[in-house]
Amino acid sequence: MVANTMEELVSLCKRRGFIFQSNDIYGGVKGLYDYGPMGVELKNNLKQAWWKSMIYERDDVEGLDASILSSPKVLKQSGHEDTFTDPLVDCRSCKSRWKGDQINNSECPNCKSKDLTDSRPFNLMFKTAIGPVDDGSSFAYLRPETCQQIFTNFKNILDSTSRTIPFGIAQIGKAFRNEITPRNFIFRVREFEQMELEFFVEPGTDNEWHKYWIKKRLDWWIDQGISKENLKQLNVKKEELSHYSKATIDLMYNFPHGEEELEGIANRTDFDLGSHTKNQKDFNITSKVILNESSTTKLGVQKLGENKHYIPYVIEPSAGVDRGVLALLNEAYTEEKIDNDNKRILLALKPHLSPIKAAIIPLKKNNDKIVNLSKEIKSNLQKVGLGRVMLENSGNIGKNYRRHDEVGTPICVTVDFETLDDKTVTVRDRDTMEQKRIGIDELVDYYKNYFN
Numbered sequence: 461m462v463a464n465t466m467e468e469l470v471s472l473c474k475r476r477g478f479i480f481q482s483n484d485i486y487g488g489v490k491g492l493y494d495y496g497p498m499g500v501e502l503k504n505n506l507k508q509a510w511w512k513s514m515i516y517e518r519d520d521v522e523g524l525d526a527s528i529l530s531s532p533k534v535l536k537q538s539g540h541e542d543t544f545t546d547p548l549v550d551c552r553s554c555k556s557r558w559k560g561d562q563i564n565n566s567e568c569p570n571c572k573s574k575d576l577t578d579s580r581p582f583n584l585m586f587k588t589a590i591g592p593v594d595d596g597s598s599f600a601y602l603r604p605e606t607c608q609q610i611f612t613n614f615k616n617i618l619d620s621t622s623r624t625i626p627f628g629i630a631q632i633g634k635a636f637r638n639e640i641t642p643r644n645f646i647f648r649v650r651e652f653e654q655m656e657l658e659f660f661v662e663p664g665t666d667n668e669w670h671k672y673w674i675k676k677r678l679d680w681w682i683d684q685g686i687s688k689e690n691l692k693q694l695n696v697k698k699e700e701l702s703h704y705s706k707a708t709i710d711l712m713y714n715f716p717h718g719e720e721e722l723e724g725i726a727n728r729t730d731f732d733l734g735s736h737t738k739n740q741k742d743f744n745i746t747s748k749v750i751l752n753e754s755s756t757t758k759l760g761v762q763k764l765g766e767n768k769h770y771i772p773y774v775i776e777p778s779a780g781v782d783r784g785v786l787a788l789l790n791e792a793y794t795e796e797k798i799d800n801d802n803k804r805i806l807l808a809l810k811p812h813l814s815p816i817k818a819a820i821i822p823l824k825k826n827n828d829k830i831v832n833l834s835k836e837i838k839s840n841l842q843k844v845g846l847g848r849v850m851l852e853n854s855g856n857i858g859k860n861y862r863r864h865d866e867v868g869t870p871i872c873v874t875v876d877f878e879t880l881d882d883k884t885v886t887v888r889d890r891d892t893m894e895q896k897r898i899g900i901d902e903l904v905d906y907y908k909n910y911f912n
């Protein structure tokens with residue numbers, strides 16, 4: 461069982477350039493974080509692994525990259541304008557603000573005063589003006605989830621790809637929520653990324669597809685390096701289901717601050733396409749949708765071999781990228797005793813997720829021959845195309861190994877004087893710390909095999 465503290469992860473993230481507080485030099489803004497040189501690689505690798513598993517390795521899912529600014533009409537129909545709220549309570553004494561579920565015994569968690577306002581709904585969506593005149597007549601929301609534009613593009617994608625049900629549309633991108641109390645590092649933030657698949661199925665087949673996607677998604681997280689014992693399935697209680705859901709399974713991860721949701725897999729029924737379709741009455745929509753008088757497009761599909769049209773059901777695995785990054789950092793963070801006096805911190809990420817795939821270290825920084833050969837080796841490994849290969853020409857060799865252990869670089873390649881004579885390099889393995897000499901001419905194959 462992994463038992464790291466959040467402080468250990470936050471400290472590593474800052475020290476090694478994974479994640480920084482956003483707007484830091486001006487005091488920071490709560491609930492916003494920036495991904496540094498190592499963080500952006502890790503995050504991109506995670507997103508790429510998801511994209512590969514959803515699109516390239518399947519034959520029934522298409523990709524999408526839709527706009528973030530969303531028409532209020534979309535978010536009215538989806539129910540967000542009316543119901544995407546959290547209960548907000550103010551403390552009149554210390555002026556702090558709380559989410560309703562943080563209040564116990566009618567007492568302010570900060571100053572213990574009982575002088576609190578009644579709880580009132582607070583809509584979590586960010587609004588912004590569209591166009592040059594900010595007179596409130598034309599505004600947009602920053603999308604609170606990525607999926608709504610998948611639904612509004614359903615017909616475009618259906619028509620342009622000739623897909624038939626069942627099939628899915630996948631999207632990775634930013635979402636924004638004005639969380640009342642962002643907390644726990646990148647776990648609950650105001651700007652984050654989601655990886656969402658909307659998988660469209662025929663009503664009646666939805667329960668089977670729901671089960672299918674729960675298993676797929678569990679297996680995928682385990683493939684990324686999440687240990688089974690840290691991942692649980694939570695069957696969301698009927699009274700806690702979102703307004704669109706018939707059934708939701710949350711994948712709960714054992715984060716440093718406790719067990720919380722990493723991904724939700726919902727059976728959204730015909731709520732979404734039923735909400736956004738024109739001529740709702742033409743379809744036998746089973747869920748409770750808001751009357752739609754502004755959509756221009758029918759979102760039903762024809763039942764195979766029949767002259768009937770129906771609104772497809774949707775199964776939605778929706779994962780948070782930032783929560784994924786936090787879970788992976790937690791899994792990978794390891795403190796290891798090397799001998800009686802020394803320990804090392806190691807980020808034992810799966811190699812496909814490692815920010816740096818290999819570090820090439822010239823032993824003498826001021827020796828042109830060694831540095832130029834190192835650059836050539838770097839360039840040859842970089843061309844293999846597995847991700848970032850780094851020329852590490854600062855610090856001493858011990859410091860370099862320590863740094864690359866901490867950012868999870870699987871292989872370090874050291875170029876020294878011997879290399880100039882016999883064309884061999886030292887290859888050091890992150891996990892075993894074993895070092896061996898191999899020929900430069902064997903290096904590309906060694907590198908490729910390592911990652912296969």
Ligand code: GAP
Pocket residue numbers: 604605606607637639646647648649650652654656721722723724776778779780781782783
């Ligand atoms: N389209 C469905 C949907 O958005 P959700 O449970 O609200 O469902 C899905 O969000 C995932 O997005 C969550 O499981 C979580 O990983 C991530 N997420 C939601 N709110 C977040 C926040 N404030 N900060 C970071 N990640 C968040």
